Amino acid sequence: MIHFQKKTQQFDLISENSQLSLGVLPSGHLATYYYGEKVGTVDLSYVVKEIKRASYMADTDCIKDFKLEQIPLAYPAYGNPDMRTPAVQLILADGTRITNLRYLDHRISEKQLIPGLPSCQHETAEMLTIRLVDQENKLRVSLLISVFPQHDVFTQNIQIENLGSTPITIDRCMSGSLDFLSDKYDLLTLGGAWGREAHQNRRRLVQGFQGVDSKRGASGHGQNPFIALLDQEVDENHGTIYSMNLVYSGNFLALADVDMHQNTRLQIGINPFEFSWKLDAKEIFHTPEVVMVEAQQGLNQLSARYHKFYTECLIPKNFAKKTRPILMNNWEATYFDFDKETILALAAEGKKLGMELFVLDDGWFGQRNDDTSSLGDWQPNVEKLGGTLEQLIATINQIGMAFGLWIKPEMVSPNSRLYQKHPDWIIRVTNQEPQQVRHQYVLDLSRKEVQDYLIATLTNLLTENNISYIKWDMNRNITDSGSSSLEREQQKELAHRYILGLYRVLDEITKRFPDVLLESCAGGGGRFDPGMLAYSPQIWTSDDTDAIERLEIQKGAALIYPQASMSCHVSAVPNHQVGRITTLKTRGMVAQQGNFGYEFNLLELSEKEKADIQQQITEYKTIRETMQFGEFRQLQVYDNRNEYAWLQQKNDQVIVSHVFVQAHGNTVPKRLKLSGVQPDRYYLSADDGKMISGRELMNIGLSLPVPTHDYFATRWCFTQVSDR
Numbered sequence: 001m002i003h004f005q006k007k008t009q010q011f012d013l014i015s016e017n018s019q020l021s022l023g024v025l026p027s028g029h030l031a032t033y034y035y036g037e038k039v040g041t042v043d044l045s046y047v048v049k050e051i052k053r054a055s056y057m058a059d060t061d062c063i064k065d066f067k068l069e070q071i072p073l074a075y076p077a078y079g080n081p082d083m084r085t086p087a088v089q090l091i092l093a094d095g096t097r098i099t100n101l102r103y104l105d106h107r108i109s110e111k112q113l114i115p116g117l118p119s120c121q122h123e124t125a126e127m128l129t130i131r132l133v134d135q136e137n138k139l140r141v142s143l144l145i146s147v148f149p150q151h152d153v154f155t156q157n158i159q160i161e162n163l164g165s166t167p168i169t170i171d172r173c174m175s176g177s178l179d180f181l182s183d184k185y186d187l188l189t190l191g192g193a194w195g196r197e198a199h200q201n202r203r204r205l206v207q208g209f210q211g212v213d214s215k216r217g218a219s220g221h222g223q224n225p226f227i228a229l230l231d232q233e234v235d236e237n238h239g240t241i242y243s244m245n246l247v248y249s250g251n252f253l254a255l256a257d258v259d260m261h262q263n264t265r266l267q268i269g270i271n272p273f274e275f276s277w278k279l280d281a282k283e284i285f286h287t288p289e290v291v292m293v294e295a296q297q298g299l300n301q302l303s304a305r306y307h308k309f310y311t312e313c314l315i316p317k318n319f320a321k322k323t324r325p326i327l328m329n330n331w332e333a334t335y336f337d338f339d340k341e342t343i344l345a346l347a348a349e350g351k352k353l354g355m356e357l358f359v360l361d362d363g364w365f366g367q368r369n370d371d372t373s374s375l376g377d378w379q380p381n382v383e384k385l386g387g388t389l390e391q392l393i394a395t396i397n398q399i400g401m402a403f404g405l406w407i408k409p410e411m412v413s414p415n416s417r418l419y420q421k422h423p424d425w426i427i428r429v430t431n432q433e434p435q436q437v438r439h440q441y442v443l444d445l446s447r448k449e450v451q452d453y454l455i456a457t458l459t460n461l462l463t464e465n466n467i468s469y470i471k472w473d474m475n476r477n478i479t480d481s482g483s484s485s486l487e488r489e490q491q492k493e494l495a496h497r498y499i500l501g502l503y504r505v506l507d508e509i510t511k512r513f514p515d516v517l518l519e520s521c522a523g524g525g526g527r528f529d530p531g532m533l534a535y536s537p538q539i540w541t542s543d544d545t546d547a548i549e550r551l552e553i554q555k556g557a558a559l560i561y562p563q564a565s566m567s568c569h570v571s572a573v574p575n576h577q578v579g580r581i582t583t584l585k586t587r588g589m590v591a592q593q594g595n596f597g598y599e600f601n602l603l604e605l606s607e608k609e610k611a612d613i614q615q616q617i618t619e620y621k622t623i624r625e626t627m628q629f630g631e632f633r634q635l636q637v638y639d640n641r642n643e644y645a646w647l648q649q650k651n652d653q654v655i656v657s658h659v660f661v662q663a664h665g666n667t668v669p670k671r672l673k674l675s676g677v678q679p680d681r682y683y684l685s686a687d688d689g690k691m692i693s694g695r696e697l698m699n700i701g702l703s704l705p706v707p708t709h710d711y712f713a714t715r716w717c718f719t720q721v722s723d724r
């Protein structure tokens with residue numbers, strides 16, 4: 001619901017449990033009165049009026065003690081005279097930089113799409129557009145704030161409109177900016193590196209700047225476009241959280257800035273570093289959308305809200321709630337070294353064991369037998385495939401497996417025919433030798449002809465072949481940020497134009513082929529963000545397939561992204577990334593936390609190992625819906641450096657998983673208490689046939705076995721029944 005109190009000039013956006021209230025001050029400035037748990041449509045202007053005044057700050061509009069710098073502002077502009085970090089900073093037509101934004105009008109409507117950018121949509125969403133204007137500088141800035149009533153989510157994107165007749169330059173335009181009147185929070189971000197993505201990073205706020213950003217041309221392995229403030233006592237099931245997640249896949253900034261009086265400004269948006277945008281007369285610039293989620297009951301409530309929201313409002317409808325196939329990928333099985341016989345044998349073995357989709361990874365095209373060549377030449381290597389791709393797919397389909405294919409459309413190898421023909425299509429700086437990463441360049445997706453070429457190439461591939469899944473990889477970042485197709489003063493637009501180009505290609509392809517399951521990948525989780533989720537229902541979470549490394553990675557990713565969006569595979573032991581040996585049970589249980597598949601050489605397995613895998617798959621099929629689409633909760637453990645536990649539940653099924661990282665001598669494990677089950681219901685254990693109440697499971701918990709080796713995994717399956 002969106003409510004406007006005319007008398008007090010207050011806007012209340014209210015969902016089932018959350019509320020965002022804004023107010024127009026007598027000066028015309030737009031303030032954020034409140035964000036948090038629903039409090040109702042009461043006059044909240046006192047929140048601003050009662051702020052005690054501090055010294056050494058400018059008075060606004062020459063009104064004594066009207067100090068903008070102390071007021072929680074909804075979209076602070078540079079100068080005038082809030083000296084904190086602005087949300088928007090412009091170079092105006094005359095070269096000056098002070099923007100003076102005041103309320104003009106507002107409108108309530110249905111939620112709108114954002115031209116050229118992905119956004120969240122739901123039939124129940126309502127949108128409030130508040131227009132701010134700078135009369136002198138002929139400029140309009142609009143806040144488009146939406147409420148998703150059943151999801152307890154607010155989203156916001158910004159429009160900047162040049163009403164004058166001379167171009168202006170945008171130097172900074174954050175998508176979201178929220179001011180909090182305290183700094184007594186922890187800051188939570190997700191970060192790491194290639195192979196170690198999405199680790200939760202929690203620390204105390206301090207005065208000044210803190211946060212994460214990407215300058216890599218992609219959201220990146222080392223950071224996620226997510227930031228949250230946590231009450232310091234927050235744990236899995238308790239405490240207040242305020243968070244922002246950006247629907248964007250490129251350079252971003254997520255920032256918390258604590259001022260001199262212990263107030264915190266939280267912002268997220270396109271990274272102003274190496275960004276600027278020339279906005280011609282009468283043109284409009286649209287920022288990406290920020291998703292804002294608050295929670296009162298800790299991290300699990302936050303996750304539940306994000307998961308439901310992304311499943312129902314962002315991920316492509318055709319797949320959002322559709323059971324995902326158990327796939328077999330040949331990458332870690334063969335790398336580049338395969339032929340038709342091996343591929344068919346792997347597919348046949350996979351089918352026998354119960355797998356459903358065979359994915360042919362890198363090396364099927366051009367002359368690609370290692371990573372030095374052929375990206376861009378997306379013609380199948382008929383010699384290696386022992387015939388056409390069509391024939392190979394037909395045989396795999398006859399075996400009873402669907403077929404999926406790896407492709408890396410944004411990259412090109414120097415020795416490809418594509419590069420020989422269009423050397424000017426890569427991102428590079430004129431007169432400088434372009435950098436290579438893994439022997440490849442990045443195509444300049446800011447150029448329309450490059451986008452059109454990709455759309456045509458992918459359309460041909462998907463039209464001519466019976467492909468039901470695509471793994472869309474991208475594994476190098478943009479180092480030589482320059483484009484010959486952009487004017488001198490527009491060079492800083494490249495990184496954003498690249499992402500707009502990528503979205504255009506993805507949008508076109510997913511519209512033309514809505515039934516092809518797209519899995520995006522960027523050397524693992526180098527672009528695991530809501531922007532990509534808008535097109536690809538699942539994302540390869542990390543190139544690190546070790547079950548133990550994955551515990552921390554998946555715990556972080558699952559904090560915001562639904563488990564069905566995280567692709568997780570069982571791979572060989574010793575693990576190819578870290579050399580660790582874990583049991584098939586542990587690998588299976590960890591991979592089943594997300595979207596399940598296998599990625600190792602089935603042809604090298606013993607009959608016993610094959611039988612174990614077959615059984616693992618048979619069991620998984622009985623719980624797959626719950627594992628992929630059930631409510632997901634991280635469980636509290638006694639020693640969170642050595643134990644991980646999570647629960648998935650749907651309808652009457654409850655699946656609990658627990659892993660000890662190391663086994664310690666003379667261990668007496670503490671009990672594992674569940675959360676989120678029904679206190680008054682009874683649960684029948686599949687293991688011992690005993691019945692136990694939800695109240696007991698939550699208050700007394702399960703007895704953990706003594707770990708007899710490292711990486712010891714345990715699973716419990718329960719069926720909920722109404723009576724004992």
Ligand code: GLA
Binds near residue numbers: 473523524
């Ligand atoms: C990337 C992906 C891997 C695999 C290789 C193939 O690194 O993340 O899963 O597809 O490329 O080159």
